[in-house]
Amino acid sequence: AQKVTQAQTEISVVEKEDVTLDCVYETRDTTYYLFWYKQPPSGELVFLIRRNSFDEQNEISGRYSWNFQKSTSSFNFTITASQVVDSAVYFCALRVSQGAQKLVFGQGTRLTINP
């Protein structure tokens, strides 16, 4: 069975601080895919990134960066120089390569950026 854990339920920081959202996953499959989604206050789910299990390269996109470490089964997300518009709920999700088209989601982390 697959499982995703986001231990940080809520995080609150002041604007311009850096913040890291943790994601730990469990799966016995050797091929799997990890995702991050953003859910702003308006409620929709916005895709941020997908990472394949065989590609451990970290990725940077503007102020966003992702650190994937298979050794610790973690896929952490860092926002540098946070902005108020980054306030949202962030979900980490896992999908295996075979079988049902199912994303297994973590519980989500509510991030609040204070001006």
Next chain:
Amino acid sequence: EAQVTQNPRYLITVTGKKLTVTCSQNMNHEYMSWYRQDPGLGLRQIYYSMNVEVTDKGDVPEGYKVSRKEKRNFPLILESPSPNQTSLYFCASSSESDPGAPDTEAFFGQGTRLTVV
């Protein structure tokens, strides 16, 4: 514009009154799913469909039905809603069996907030 459209966005209903939440996608995706989002639990899959007339249960299917008569539509049916089905519902679609292929992340609808009283 590629999109998944759910209707209605908001719905308040009474226990036992049958309802349908519609979902339509314009990307010709084979795969469609329904999820429910509850505080502290993230999103959990209710049902999914791999193609027309092919559906199967997800993790929390009790109390729900689905159908896939056309590729673009995947309605969620609550035959006899109960208060524990009060939740935020999302429909999703994706294009390939290989989730690592480009542009295969799931596209989500805007969500339907359902309250059953």
